[in-house]
Amino acid sequence: MLRGNESSWKLETQCVEKLLHRLKDEKNLIIAEVVHDDCGAVDVILWRMNIDSQKCMWHKAKTLVKRLREAVRGTKTVKPAAVVACEHVREVKCFTNKELELWLESKCVHVAGVSTRKKDELVEIVWGVLFPDEAGKALRDDVVEIDALQTSHCNAAEEAKEWLYGACRLRERAKDDDGDVLATHVQHLADHWAGDHSCCDKELSNLCKAAGGPDRDPLYEAGGRVHLAVARCLQQFSSNTKMECYTRARMTFNNECFHSVINKYATKVV
Numbered sequence: 001m002l003r004g005n006e007s008s009w010k011l012e013t014q015c016v017e018k019l020l021h022r023l024k025d026e027k028n029l030i031i032a033e034v035v036h037d038d039c040g041a042v043d044v045i046l047w048r049m050n051i052d053s054q055k056c057m058w059h060k061a062k063t064l065v066k067r068l069r070e071a072v073r074g075t076k077t078v079k080p081a082a083v084v085a086c087e088h089v090r091e092v093k094c095f096t097n098k099e100l101e102l103w104l105e106s107k108c109v110h111v112a113g114v115s116t117r118k119k120d121e122l123v124e125i126v127w128g129v130l131f132p133d134e135a136g137k138a139l140r141d142d143v144v145e146i147d148a149l150q151t152s153h154c155n156a157a158e159e160a161k162e163w164l165y166g167a168c169r170l171r172e173r174a175k176d177d178d179g180d181v182l183a184t185h186v187q188h189l190a191d192h193w194a195g196d197h198s199c200c201d202k203e204l205s206n207l208c209k210a211a212g213g214p215d216r217d218p219l220y221e222a223g224g225r226v227h228l229a230v231a232r233c234l235q236q237f238s239s240n241t242k243m244e245c246y247t248r249a250r251m252t253f254n255n256e257c258f259h260s261v262i263n264k265y266a267t268k269v270v
């Protein structure tokens with residue numbers, strides 16, 4: 001099934017609400033818990049219906065790869081002296097939220113709830129002010145961003161996803177819901193890619209093998225700019241508190257949200 005250009009998150013909220021009501025009211029099903037991405041709108045529906053929620057692994061993997069791409073690309077992009085000098089979206093992203101906020105103010109663009117906006121939203125607004133022709137349109141995928149990770153290895157994005165899933169499965173098998181162990185395992189990927197396999201011990205040896213093994217050439221120099229950027233990114237987005245939501249106790253490692261199912265079975269036409 002193809003669904004044209006409509007974003008799946010617009011469909012998600014309506015579909016989830018309809019589906020849940022049908023399951024509850026027509027089929028008399030008791031629903032204790034639903035897996036979803038960090039979607040605030042869906043959270044509200046669930047909360048109203050008194051249903052617990054878990055986070056979706058598919059989305060976690062997808063976001064992690066996106067963040068890794070940004071981090072690696074960041075090592076190749078030079079921040080322009082001023083916002084107005086930006087010619088690429090990736091350059092706008094070099095500025096902090098605060099800097100973008102101040103720049104928007106200087107242009108008399110007032111954005112509601114600016115301090116709670118996500119970076120991507122701010123970048124989109126700034127981009128629309130810089131290039132009014134593109135205002136309101138979704139940001140085009142930045143080719144450099146897509147390539148950033150794969151320039152080090154063509155399979156790096158896939159490896160990152162597999163590593164994350166693999167680390168979660170290890171916790172499941174160990175019947176251990178310790179978020180700290182999981183976070184540490186995920187973060188070892190930065191060293192593995194740098195050719196330092198001292199942490200790819202017994203437990204992680206299969207993950208190591210699946211991601212090129214110890215004999216493959218390092219993807220980047222150990223201790224270099226890219227290594228530090230990848231390590232910092234993993235620390236931030238696979239922190240102990242974040243990984244707590246993906247341990248065995250909650251079984252999330254294997255669960256996927258409605259949104260990911262829409263994406264798999266109703267692929268967007270690109």
Ligand SMILES: [Zn+2]
Pocket residue numbers: 036037056057058059060256257258259260
């Ligand atoms: Zn999801």
Ligand SMILES: [Zn+2]
Pocket residue numbers: 192196197200208209213214
């Ligand atoms: Zn390794």
